[in-house]
Amino acid sequence: MDFLNYFGEVFSLWSFLILLGGTIIGLILGATPGLSPTMAVALAIPFTFQMDAVNGLILLGALYTSTVAGGAVSAILLKIPGAPANIATTLDGNAMAKKGEGKKALQLSFLASLVGGVLGVLLLIFATPVLAKWTLAFKSSESFWIAIVGITIIGTLGSKSVVKGLLAGCIGMWIGTIGFDDIQGAQRFIFHPSLSGGVHIIPALIGLFAIPQIIDMFLKGRSRDDMEVIKVAPHPITKAVKEVARRTRALGIGTAVGSIIGIIPGVGGQIAGLVAYDQSRNFSAEREKFGTGHSEGIIAAESANNAMVGPSLVPLLTLSIPGSPTAAVLLGGLIINGIFPGPGIFKTDPHVVWPFINSMLIGQILMCIFGLLIAGWAAQIARVPRHVMAPMVLALAVFGSYSVQLSMDHVYIMLIIGAGMFVLERYGFSAAPLVLGLILGPIAEEHFVTGAAIAQAQDGIIPFFFTGTLNLCLIAIVVASITYSVWMEIRNRKVRG
Amino acid sequence: MKKLLASAALALMALTGTAQADGHGNYPDRPMMLMVSYGAGGATDFQARIVTMTAGNEDALGMPIAIINKPGAGGRVGWNWFATQAEADGYTMGAYNIPHFIAQSIKGGVEYSADSFEPIANWGADPAVFVVAADSDMNSMADVVEFAKANPGKLTFSGAGLFVGHHIAALQIEKAAGVKMAYIPNKKGGAGAMKAVISGEVMAGVNNLSDAFRAQEAGTVKILGVADLERNAFLPDVPTMMEQGLDVDNSSVNFRGVMVPKGTPKAIIDKLAATVPTMFENSRVQGKMKAGGSPMHIMTRDEVLAMWAAREETLKELLAGL
Amino acid sequence: MQRLQTILPAAIILVLGIWVAFISFTQEPAAAYIFPRLFSAAFVGLACIGAITALLGKSSSEQGISLIDLRNMLPGVIVACIYVFWGAKFFGFYTGTTLAVFAMLTLYDPAPHTSAMTWIKRIVITACFMAVMYGLFALILNVYTPREIFA
Numbered sequence A: 001m002d003f004l005n006y007f008g009e010v011f012s013l014w015s016f017l018i019l020l021g022g023t024i025i026g027l028i029l030g031a032t033p034g035l036s037p038t039m040a041v042a043l044a045i046p047f048t049f050q051m052d053a054v055n056g057l058i059l060l061g062a063l064y065t066s067t068v069a070g071g072a073v074s075a076i077l078l079k080i081p082g083a084p085a086n087i088a089t090t091l092d093g094n095a096m097a098k099k100g101e102g103k104k105a106l107q108l109s110f111l112a113s114l115v116g117g118v119l120g121v122l123l124l125i126f127a128t129p130v131l132a133k134w135t136l137a138f139k140s141s142e143s144f145w146i147a148i149v150g151i152t153i154i155g156t157l158g159s160k161s162v163v164k165g166l167l168a169g170c171i172g173m174w175i176g177t178i179g180f181d182d183i184q185g186a187q188r189f190i191f192h193p194s195l196s197g198g199v200h201i202i203p204a205l206i207g208l209f210a211i212p213q214i215i216d217m218f219l220k221g222r223s224r225d226d227m228e229v230i231k232v233a234p235h236p237i238t239k240a241v242k243e244v245a246r247r248t249r250a251l252g253i254g255t256a257v258g259s260i261i262g263i264i265p266g267v268g269g270q271i272a273g274l275v276a277y278d279q280s281r282n283f284s285a286e287r288e289k290f291g292t293g294h295s296e297g298i299i300a301a302e303s304a305n306n307a308m309v310g311p312s313l314v315p316l317l318t319l320s321i322p323g324s325p326t327a328a329v330l331l332g333g334l335i336i337n338g339i340f341p342g343p344g345i346f347k348t349d350p351h352v353v354w355p356f357i358n359s360m361l362i363g364q365i366l367m368c369i370f371g372l373l374i375a376g377w378a379a380q381i382a383r384v385p386r387h388v389m390a391p392m393v394l395a396l397a398v399f400g401s402y403s404v405q406l407s408m409d410h411v412y413i414m415l416i417i418g419a420g421m422f423v424l425e426r427y428g429f430s431a432a433p434l435v436l437g438l439i440l441g442p443i444a445e446e447h448f449v450t451g452a453a454i455a456q457a458q459d460g461i462i463p464f465f466f467t468g469t470l471n472l473c474l475i476a477i478v479v480a481s482i483t484y485s486v487w488m489e490i491r492n493r494k495v496r497g
Numbered sequence B: 001m002k003k004l005l006a007s008a009a010l011a012l013m014a015l016t017g018t019a020q021a022d023g024h025g026n027y028p029d030r031p032m033m034l035m036v037s038y039g040a041g042g043a044t045d046f047q048a049r050i051v052t053m054t055a056g057n058e059d060a061l062g063m064p065i066a067i068i069n070k071p072g073a074g075g076r077v078g079w080n081w082f083a084t085q086a087e088a089d090g091y092t093m094g095a096y097n098i099p100h101f102i103a104q105s106i107k108g109g110v111e112y113s114a115d116s117f118e119p120i121a122n123w124g125a126d127p128a129v130f131v132v133a134a135d136s137d138m139n140s141m142a143d144v145v146e147f148a149k150a151n152p153g154k155l156t157f158s159g160a161g162l163f164v165g166h167h168i169a170a171l172q173i174e175k176a177a178g179v180k181m182a183y184i185p186n187k188k189g190g191a192g193a194m195k196a197v198i199s200g201e202v203m204a205g206v207n208n209l210s211d212a213f214r215a216q217e218a219g220t221v222k223i224l225g226v227a228d229l230e231r232n233a234f235l236p237d238v239p240t241m242m243e244q245g246l247d248v249d250n251s252s253v254n255f256r257g258v259m260v261p262k263g264t265p266k267a268i269i270d271k272l273a274a275t276v277p278t279m280f281e282n283s284r285v286q287g288k289m290k291a292g293g294s295p296m297h298i299m300t301r302d303e304v305l306a307m308w309a310a311r312e313e314t315l316k317e318l319l320a321g322l
Numbered sequence C: 001m002q003r004l005q006t007i008l009p010a011a012i013i014l015v016l017g018i019w020v021a022f023i024s025f026t027q028e029p030a031a032a033y034i035f036p037r038l039f040s041a042a043f044v045g046l047a048c049i050g051a052i053t054a055l056l057g058k059s060s061s062e063q064g065i066s067l068i069d070l071r072n073m074l075p076g077v078i079v080a081c082i083y084v085f086w087g088a089k090f091f092g093f094y095t096g097t098t099l100a101v102f103a104m105l106t107l108y109d110p111a112p113h114t115s116a117m118t119w120i121k122r123i124v125i126t127a128c129f130m131a132v133m134y135g136l137f138a139l140i141l142n143v144y145t146p147r148e149i150f151a
Helices: A002-010 A011-030 A039-049 A053-077 A084-136 A140-156 A161-176 A199-221 A238-244 A247-264 A267-284 A295-307 A311-319 A325-336 A349-383 A388-407 A408-426 A430-458 A461-466 A467-494 B002-020 B043-051 B073-084 B100-107 B141-150 B166-178 B188-197 B209-218 B265-279 B283-291 B300-318 C003-024 C029-056 C067-090 C093-110 C116-140
Strands: B032-036 B064-071 B091-097 B117-126 B128-133 B156-159 B182-185 B204-208 B221-227 B254-261 B296-299
Touching: A002 A011, A002 A349, A011 A039, A011 A053, A011 A349, A039 A053, A039 A325, A039 B043, A053 A084, A053 A295, A053 A325, A053 A349, A084 A199, A084 A238, A084 A247, A084 A267, A084 A311, A084 A349, A084 B166, A140 A161, A140 A267, A140 A430, A140 A467, A161 A408, A161 A430, A161 A467, A161 C003, A161 C029, A199 A388, A199 A408, A199 A430, A199 C067, A238 A247, A247 A267, A247 A295, A247 A311, A247 A349, A267 A295, A267 A430, A295 A388, A311 A325, A325 B043, A388 A408, A388 C067, A388 C093, A388 C116, A408 A430, A408 C067, A430 A461, A430 B182, A430 B204, A430 C029, A461 A467, A461 C003, B002 B091, B032 B043, B032 B073, B043 B064, B043 B091, B043 B117, B043 B254, B043 B283, B073 B091, B073 B254, B091 B100, B091 B117, B091 B141, B091 B300, B100 B117, B100 B166, B100 B300, B117 B265, B117 B300, B128 B141, B128 B166, B128 B188, B128 B209, B141 B166, B141 B221, B156 B166, B156 B188, B166 B204, B166 B221, B188 B204, B188 B209, B188 B221, B204 B209, B254 B265, B254 B296, B254 B300, B265 B283, B265 B296, B283 B296, B296 B300, C003 C029, C093 C116
Parallel strands: B032 B064, B032 B091, B156 B182, B156 B204
Antiparallel strands: B091 B254, B117 B254, B117 B296, B128 B204, B128 B221
8 A cells, every 4th residue: 555655746736737737738649640659758758857757757657648548539530540559449439429429439438548547557556566477477479379369350350251351461461571570680572662661550550540531531522412510419428427337348348458468568558459349349249339339349449458558567667678669668768767667666766656656547537537528629520521621631641650750751651551441441341450460460470480489499389389378378269269250251141141 | 833933942942052051050950850770768769868868958059859769670770761861961860889780781681881871979888798587597607608518509598689789799609608509689679688588488698788787686687797898887796708708809889879871061070079979978968877877988989980990890700600 | 343343452462462472482581581471371362262252253242442433532632642742842841731731622622612701711721720730740749840942
């Protein structure tokens, strides 16, 4: 209960102002396409130089939690996920906003974020010693199988046809291998000099989600039909609270999946939302409503990606191992402030670590309050007519892709991938499995190559990847998941006749 | 219309061109960028953020420096971009890591060499160290060599990648001890390589002194030897490789500094070469670097040029056999 | 026409898969292509299944892209391409974006081009939007964007 003694620090006037400011700015940055939580935190590091260690870390913690939640805003309203974590939110969130229920979608997302986020941080506070051991259990072989588990959900995610889903996944994996191979330094599939830096995930995300939408808006031409202004349905907060409380299954699956996956270094944050979304659909009584603006989809995805935040700091704080790109930046922030994470950090630097963790807890609450306040106002974006929306989204996509690395190449890649995705979408492919391939392909490759190198020096590849309880459990999940996809495909064919 | 615009643009360029022709007197007059070819949060990245934090002060450059990360393939992605696409206008600077980029250029397959860049100044030197997990039976380099001799090719040890400082140190250790070990390059760089050691996935590892120092403080690893000519101030009790009978010099020490692309105007290089080292000497910079456990080693442009040339020679020799 | 709409994309994807597989299995160093070999084999296999279903005419009917679609989207796509591949750099980001946003707004705005009110509205919308973009990217985030002819 040590952490209770340090709440005072967070509530001192100056710290609280930083926390409040960090949360609000984080929400805005998170909602800007192209600004991932990693970039937002990296941008803030120079500001922490001017503060003392505690305030600096409060700022970073507030930014981390609020940018993840802020990403949901653009995912819901613009269908552009701010970061990989928010991909799953676009599926139902945007569908709901298109029906004029943007306010409801935002409220659900902020409330689910709050529940997931707070539980995740509580897990960090109370279960860190246990979880730290769990982190180390994930070596190359286990991480490889985790990536494969993620890949197996590709087939059922968002596509009508399993074959098309898997094909989209393969295209994604191929795009993920473009560029320099990380270990050997070989140049792979670089058929144009702009590709020599590889395909960065953020411009790819923007292109895959924003561009097909823009072209879709062009498709309708100058016609006035279906131009009637969408009314944003009023949705009182009490109703949203009741809705979230009713969807305990989605909330539970989201939070559990988010916190478990969050602990696994390297894989976690990016896919927590998608895996939770897929699982909660598998266990839902209203499976067919997913993808059409169903509240369970939003709740599962958003509770998962915020539940991931707390546990993802476990390996960082106790072992100095960053579990995600954002955690890597936070590690830099800790080190610059003279704090060296390690098993003893809660004893050696409690005056810094606890205010940092507490600030994430308070930050979650502030984020939710502020988010609910702006929900009704932000949802009005749905009323912007499409001839105004299309050029604006395009400009945002260009600026966002450019600012990732100040590179025009990213802008070109964004537009071309996006145009390709538009064509694919017209032929029954969808972006979610492609993105999953793009994210998980490199992770699977990395762990396969490293694992194979270690295995060759030891007992060989087969025993390395196929022994150990955790490996076998993960393989069982892979087999179950594939069987499920095949069964679904057969059933679909029968239905289709 | 297009012609009109183009000529207007030309006129504008000529105008601004004449204003600046006389030795770039008002350089820099806008924010600058420093390209780091490793990810945000890595050792090179956060050191770069510290040493450039006072750039905006009047006694330094007077303009802030933004850090842009272009990570990938052990730095190749960033340096390729820097050699081929970065504008040589003095506003685009890059961080270099020696011996990494020189070793990669000797190995081939990249579009840069030491001749593609103009060094400005060096800020840090981070030697490679040999680490094992805290609960390992090995307590000195002699134990490591003994195990490797008894089990050729079976001793797995991690490092940040191929043809980076850690790999050079690994090659030198193998050569000096006359043993064959299994070097496992890690895609996530030093942090990933360290995780492999702590989790017991590999038996040992080569890592940055600064990261290993913190890990040892945290009680997760033991440091067995430093690949440098003398002991380090952060680790006065850890002997060098030489002291332990392994003929390993300082070729693998990771020097970090600032450079600009070839073709940057001489006047700008001179101005940077004069200002940047003093910027590194700022007491706030020094304080933050010390607090972060990062050894500083400030060198001027001439010293760096000499160091690059010397490294190129020793690395060519070392990598000739591969 | 309908058959072509399903067969053509399936064929293109099959060709892409074969190309990826060909490169993966022929390029050196082999160590760098272990993973591409694994997934490209799956890629080709799946693309074959896709192509066969398309040939047999059994793939589910999709929207496809009709000639009317093409006619409607082409002006916007062309402006977008000019903007991204040339204008943004040539005019600098802010000027280029202003021109592109205004052009697209004009192309797709259903309001009549003859009324002065519509033009004022378009100009105001573009100006307000650019002010927000400038505030966000230049002032808050301090992103240095290309401004070629205004450099």
